[in-house]
Amino acid sequence: MxxxxxxxxxxxxxxxxxxxxxxxxxxxxxxxxxxxxxxxxxxxxxxxxxxxxxxxxxxxxxxxxxxxxxxxxxxxxxxxxxxxxxxxxxxxxxxxxxxxxxxxxxxxxxxxxxxxxxxxxxxxxxxxxxxxxxxxxxxxxxxxxxxxxxxxxxxxxxxxxxxxxxxxxxxGLPVGTSGKVMLMLSGGIDSPVAGYLALKRGVTIEAVHFHSPPFTNERAKQKVEDLCKVLTKYGATIKLHIVPFTDIQTAIHKQIPDNFEMTVMRRFMLRISESIALKNGAKAIVNGESLGQVASQTLESMYAINEVTNLPILRPLITMDKLEVIDYAHKIDTYDISIRPYEDCCTIFLPAESKTKPNLDKAKRYESYFNIEEMVSQAVGNIETITISQEENNNSSFDSLF
Amino acid sequence: MVYFDNSATTRPFPEVIDTFSSVTRTYFANPSSLHPLGKEAEQLLTQARNKTAALLGVKEKEIYFTSGGTEGNNLAVKGTARQLQSRGKHIITTTMEHSSTYEALLELENEGFSVSYVKANEHGQVSVEQIKNEIKPDTILVSMIHVSNELGSIQPVEETGELLDNYPKIVFHVDHVQGVTKVPLNFSNVDLCTISAHKFHGLKGTGVLFMREGIQLTALFSGGQQESGIRPGTENLAGIVSLTKALRMAFDDASNKLEALKERTTRIEAELKKIDGVNINSPAKRAPHILNVSIPYIKPEVIVQALAEKEIYISTKSACSSKQFSPSRVLYSSGFSKEKASSAVRISLSFHNTDEEAEFFVTVFKEVVSNMKKVVNV
Structure with missing residues (x-):
């Protein structure tokens, strides 16, 4: 027996x-x-x-x-x-x-x-x-x-x-029974965990990543692809949208006062994510924010940034401490990838200090000098989309070597 | 030419040399470089690591590329000893070990570690019981060769692993250099395991140390973060990729040629046994590719020389110690008489040797022995 x-x-x-x-x-x-x-x-x-x-x-x-x-x-x-x-x-x-x-x-x-x-x-x-x-x-x-x-x-x-x-x-619920969400995936420790927890509630995910070459390099992009690959273990195939963000980021850096740069940049990211979400039939945006963890994640910041969209923003980590998130990251095997030391779009041009309580009206006023719609649609138009599946996506030019 | 010295080294697969050459030409960038060429090299490295892990049935992060068997054994033995010295200073090993493990342990003895050498029996084997009897509260490491490079005898590695499963504080290292692809090994109770590419038709200068997830050791080299800092130094990418290829091809060979190899050496064994004055040293239960015989009172160097004149190539004891004109340490310490231990030769085949080669070898060997016996009058 x-x-x-x-x-x-x-x-x-x-x-x-x-x-x-x-x-x-x-x-x-x-x-x-x-x-x-x-x-x-x-x-x-x-x-x-x-x-x-x-x-x-x-x-x-x-x-x-x-x-x-x-x-x-x-x-x-x-x-x-x-x-x-x-x-x-x-x-x-x-x-x-x-x-x-x-x-x-x-x-x-x-x-x-x-x-x-x-x-x-x-x-x-x-x-x-x-x-x-x-x-x-x-x-x-x-x-x-x-x-x-x-x-x-x-x-x-x-x-x-x-x-x-x-x-x-x-x-949780079987992946694929709760609709689709757009995950904002930076490459840090938090966002892959947020993606994992979203999958747990049965959604399928697509991911959006902001890439600012030459300020962020190929390795940072690879890191995000590798993170998606780990997430496919828990869900299905994941579409990764890589947004060319250099122009917007440099424009912001030039125009916007230092301490509002972060707020405005996040507002742009959210607008772009919203646009990609709507295009691809995603009904919500998921990110790795945890209340009060950094300047962009205070209640005031969320208020000022969230204002650009009506899409629900799901924040699975909102009440978690960093250490709890790290435990999850270890558990789901994303931690070792997340700590690879490549700069992502959130860390370049980082001003000495950002407003922890940004004023929404001021942010709007600073932005008013931009042609926001055009900037967003241009970024969205130049997106590179990669489909990442659980199968080995081996570089086929290596095949003959093995 | 009949090449029967495959335990010393093997002739590389031509395809493996091609791989080495193309990788060297095309993917010459440093895998740690940030630019796209570096990224490409890193991807190739990752892929080689994944494939090697899959071939060995272990996790990717458990594969550490080294320069070969000697480095692997040194890293495993000294690295573990230095890592765990505050926990204990006692190490268990066998008298059958390769010189890279043996000498590393002698060095550790000078540093204040104590080492128990479990004595092999006349079949070149130790028992799990013997290992168990040596375990003390301060034992930190058991290091054991799987297939003896001299005798071809097989140690009870999997059983020892099961025993040590009850002693979570003891690290278990296996020297699998001669065994890989020839004698299957289940890694599930092994913590550290050394293999070397040139023993399975890969190239010299590359090897793998398997290190189970959760095991820690102190690196031998100081340097960068390559191989998670366990083995700093710019990765030998071409060597690593060609190791992976050689391993795959050797496993392919093993899947359909292992039986024939065993039969071939068994026939040679039967023929040599018939020669008066020739002793078979290898035990009945031996690896399929190694056969050790003694012709007492005849210097083994002379036999090697005489066979070489007919373009047949074999070894006296282990290549790594063949330049010392003394009895084999491994054989002598396992209780073989001084005569046998000083007159042993090793015949080691690969999957690629043929029956014709075996026959030719037997014929010439008989001639050589009978001629020599006339000369030395025994």
């Missing part, structure tokens, strides 16, 4: 009424995508549960992949047995033996019987399975309050499923 199935429990899906079927389909599709490297694995849905049939694939490796799929609350390696008392008891015994290799410890059995045609009631079945295990294993005892192993038996229409380990999933 061995675990042949993984039983998947949905996160918040059960709440979603009529949309449920499409959510489930999407989750199944995402799971298949995540398990592409295991060709033998088959997925299968029935009555509010999803099963993965391993067909000989390694249970630990498959589990590792599943941990990153949003929309899964938890999952358990499961045995599938026929609907008869003896098979269920034997499978239960095997699972307890597997979970307690020393043969010592405590357990508890919970039977759930959704198939009312099965002749034995769930309470009765608890005693039957528990008794069988107690008889077969001398050093094992029952503890219903704090068991070492919680053996769950689900008696369903088609078969009975036996599990005793629960592995926590990533939670």
């Amino acid at each position: 061995n675990y042949e199935y993984l039983l998947i429990r949905y996160a918040e899906l059960s709440l979603k009424g009529k949309k449920r079927a499409s959510f489930e389909r999407k989750l199944e599709q995402n799971i298949r995508g995540a398990l592409k490297s295991f060709p033998n694995v088959k997925t299968n849905r029935s009555f509010g549960r999803m099963f993965i049939k391993l067909n000989g694939e390694d249970v630990t490796k498959v589990s590792d992949q599943l941990k990153d799929v949003f929309g899964i609350y938890s999952f358990s390696p499961a045995l599938k047995v026929e609907l008869d008392e003896t098979s269920i008891c034997e499978a239960g015994l095997w699972a307890i033996n597997d979970a307690l290799p020393s043969g010592e410890g405590t357990f508890k059995v919970s039977v759930r019987r959704t198939n009312k045609n099965f002749p034995i009631g769930s309470q009765e079945m608890n005693r039957v399975v528990g008794g069988y295990i107690l008889k077969s294993m001398e050093q094992v005892t029952v503890n219903v309050h704090e068991p070492d192993v919680h053996l769950k038996v689900e008696i369903r229409e088609e078969a009975a499923y036996i599990t005793c380990k629960v592995i926590k999933g990533a939670g």
Whole structure:
């Protein structure tokens, strides 16, 4: 006997009424995508549960992949047995033996019987399975309050499923069920984490990055591509829009008083992001702002900057401390990329000090000397869009070398 | 020509030399340079790292490119010892080690570390039990060669890894230089592992140290941040890319030629065994490509010389110590008699040797031994 199935429990899906079927389909599709490297694995849905049939694939490796799929609350390696008392008891015994290799410890059995045609009631079945295990294993005892192993038996229409380990999933909603957002991705530590958390709530993301050559270099751009690549692990393919920002940034640097440069620059970034979002059907903008973290992220700054758009701006990190964000960045493998030491558009031309409480009217007045619409549309018109997918986007000119 | 000295070094794949040449010509920029040429070189480096990791079944960030086996072993052994010396100063190793590990440990002994040398049996093998018996509270490192470069004997590396899994504070280093592509190794319980390109038809001057995520060691060199500061110095990009290619090609060979290689050396072994006065030193359970034999009372240099006249090339003991005219340290310390240890020759094949070469070798070897015996009168 061995675990042949993984039983998947949905996160918040059960709440979603009529949309449920499409959510489930999407989750199944995402799971298949995540398990592409295991060709033998088959997925299968029935009555509010999803099963993965391993067909000989390694249970630990498959589990590792599943941990990153949003929309899964938890999952358990499961045995599938026929609907008869003896098979269920034997499978239960095997699972307890597997979970307690020393043969010592405590357990508890919970039977759930959704198939009312099965002749034995769930309470009765608890005693039957528990008794069988107690008889077969001398050093094992029952503890219903704090068991070492919680053996769950689900008696369903088609078969009975036996599990005793629960592995926590990533939670959230399946990516692709909540619409699309535009992520402002600078290359720092915060914005990739914001993207990850947005994905968690089921959106797909496109990313926008402001590139100011020659002040920001190719490496900074590469860094952002690499960050997107990491994010594709949690979501689907990501479109990265690279905005040529040199002209706007130099114009701002020339025209605007030092301490308002940052505010005005952010307003331009937001206008451009809005325009790209609308063009691509994104219904919101996501950024990595955390309240009060830097001058541009004070409440006053957000007020002055946010004024340029009516699109919702989602700020998943808004209440987080820097250290919490860093923990996330480590967890999702973006930290090492984010700390590469290349300057991005936010750090060049940085004035000695920026207003932490910028006045909106002043910002507007300074800007009034610009032909804002033309500047924005010119930047948007010259965007370079790169599609980043999970597959190795290897430079094909290298192929012959390997 | 019959080249049976593949444990000393192998003849590079022509395709690998082509790769070296094209990378040197086209991607000559420093991967750390900021300009596009540097970026391109860095991308190539990243790709080589990813592919090497995939071939070895490990993570990209666990691959550190070095200059080869000697550097890898030195970095692993001294680097770990210096990193962990405040935790303990005891190291366990075997009598079968290559000189790069052995000499590094002698140096550490002079610095105040204590080293237990686990003695191999007459099959050139140590047991997990022996390793276990040497473990002390202040043991910080176990360093073990997987496939002996002299005898071809195989150490119980995976079992030792499982044992050491119970001792999370002990770092486990494996010298896999002779084993890679020939004797499969599961890296899952290994912390550090050395391989070298020129043993699998790559070029001299490149190697890999695998270092498990979370393991830390002190670098031997001071310098820049290349290879995460573990191995500073401008990356040998052409060498690294050609290593990756050689590794892929050698694994391809291994997937369909390993059996034939084993059969070929087994036939040679059977033939040599028939010769009066020839002792097979390699154990029955040996790597498929290495065969060590002794012809007592005949100097091995003479055999090597005589075979070379017929364009057959083999070695006396390990190439790295063949210039010392003394008994093999590895054989002698494993309990082989002085006669056997002083008269051993090593025959080492690659996937590319043929049955005809093996036959020719056997014929000539028989002649040479019988002629020599007449001369020295044994």
